[in-house]
Amino acid sequence: MSREIRVAIAGVGNSASSLVQGIEYYRQQKKTIGLAQPKIGPYAVPDIHIVAAFDIDKRKVGKDLSEAIFQEPNNTRKFVQPRSLGVEVQMAQPLDGVSPIAGEKILVSDSKPSNTAKTLTESKAGVLVNLTPTGASRASQMYAQAALQSKTAFINATPARIASNGAWQSKYRKKKIPLVGDDVMDQIGSTILHRNVLELLVDRGVRIGETYQLDIGGGTESELSLDKKRYEIKRNIKTSAVAAAVPYQFPIVAGSSDFVDFMENRRTSYFNIKGEYFGGTEFFLDMRMSLEDGPACAAIVTDVIRMTRLAWDQGQTGPLIAVSAYGFKAPPKRIPDQTLKQELATLAKGTKHS
Numbered sequence: 001m002s003r004e005i006r007v008a009i010a011g012v013g014n015s016a017s018s019l020v021q022g023i024e025y026y027r028q029q030k031k032t033i034g035l036a037q038p039k040i041g042p043y044a045v046p047d048i049h050i051v052a053a054f055d056i057d058k059r060k061v062g063k064d065l066s067e068a069i070f071q072e073p074n075n076t077r078k079f080v081q082p083r084s085l086g087v088e089v090q091m092a093q094p095l096d097g098v099s100p101i102a103g104e105k106i107l108v109s110d111s112k113p114s115n116t117a118k119t120l121t122e123s124k125a126g127v128l129v130n131l132t133p134t135g136a137s138r139a140s141q142m143y144a145q146a147a148l149q150s151k152t153a154f155i156n157a158t159p160a161r162i163a164s165n166g167a168w169q170s171k172y173r174k175k176k177i178p179l180v181g182d183d184v185m186d187q188i189g190s191t192i193l194h195r196n197v198l199e200l201l202v203d204r205g206v207r208i209g210e211t212y213q214l215d216i217g218g219g220t221e222s223e224l225s226l227d228k229k230r231y232e233i234k235r236n237i238k239t240s241a242v243a244a245a246v247p248y249q250f251p252i253v254a255g256s257s258d259f260v261d262f263m264e265n266r267r268t269s270y271f272n273i274k275g276e277y278f279g280g281t282e283f284f285l286d287m288r289m290s291l292e293d294g295p296a297c298a299a300i301v302t303d304v305i306r307m308t309r310l311a312w313d314q315g316q317t318g319p320l321i322a323v324s325a326y327g328f329k330a331p332p333k334r335i336p337d338q339t340l341k342q343e344l345a346t347l348a349k350g351t352k353h354s
């Protein structure tokens with residue numbers, strides 16, 4: 001069986017740029033620094049081949065993907081120049097992909113939208129990764145439907161409720177196609193760090209009193225956070241993902257963001273935790289973390305693409321519970337870390353490949 005994993009992407013923004021660059025970077029470098037999972041079963045990052053891409057911005061549509069990823073408003077770090085990929089970005093149906101508040105950044109192309117399901121079938125994509133903006137719920141559902149129609153596994157990197165929605169889970173179960181999501185949990189990001197620090201404190205007997213987390217960034221996603229209504233879904237997902245680390249209720253705010261354009265795709269997160277330890281003694285913790293958004297998302301996307309393909313090789317279809325719990329903030333089901341590690345190790349060992 002071929003080791004090539006044929007992938008389509010919907011949304012050629014900052015995360016897609018880092019994903020496309022990352023595949024090329026690890027192909028050229030032959031080093032695995034920066035990867036949590038150099039190999040998953042038989043699959044390495046360069047086994048991922050992008051075979052189709054969709055966007056709506058006239059600066060990206062019609063261009064080879066290797067050039068489209070560097071067009072404005074994308075502003076994430078360029079760490080490699082990919083070869084020409086022979087993949088022309090297809091015009092998609094815009095639907096709700098453009099936010100009324102932050103949407104002036106997107107220049108919608110007047111090209112005719114392509115037929116998504118047909119493009120997926122013709123490109124022989126095995127996996128579709130949805131990287132459309134936060135709040136593009138109808139567009140995300142359109143891609144989920146097209147993936148079903150063309151028998152393509154669906155990875156929802158966005159906060160739209162797809163993998164965590166019972167109706168979509170049944171549809172994918174019935175068609176025997178893998179479904180994974182929702183909302184990527186970055187390789188290193190505010191959710192994973194906040195969660196793990198809280199878990200450590202709870203394990204050490206600290207009673208958490210209150211905590212908040214504030215994010216400031218300069219990518220289009222951070223600008224979208226100014227659209228309070230549209231961004232609410234993301235804020236709720238982040239808050240639930242962090243709150244799940246503590247076995248009781250307490251005041252928490254996570255995912256409040258602001259936009260500073262000159263920060264480009266960098267993001268700074270501030271964390272504040274208050275609590276009580278031995279003898280009722282007060283405890284205060286302030287932390288600050290700065291990173292680049294695109295690569296933090298792309299790293300996990302390279303893992304979940306390979307895990308999804310491996311699970312499918314082994315006959316797993318419908319919502320992939322362990323893969324979703326590993327890579328996403330709002331999975332169909334949360335799994336304790338120890339159990340999750342065992343399940344992922346079993347997945348990696350169970351490969352039918354040599």
Ligand SMILES: NC(=O)c1ccc[n+]([C@@H]2O[C@H](COP(=O)([O-])OP(=O)(O)OC[C@H]3O[C@@H](n4cnc5c(N)ncnc54)[C@H](O)[C@@H]3O)[C@@H](O)[C@H]2O)c1
Nearest residue numbers: 011012013014015055092094097133134139158220293297
């Ligand atoms: N660290 C991260 O970057 C991170 C982490 C977790 C989740 N995510 C999620 O990943 C998604 C992508 O994030 P990003 O920073 O790359 O966003 P981005 O704004 O840089 O890119 C989104 C792209 O989607 C395109 N688009 C809009 N409507 C479309 C449609 N109907 N069809 C196809 N393309 C369309 C836009 O033109 C743009 O190129 C978001 O939903 C975000 O919440 C990102």
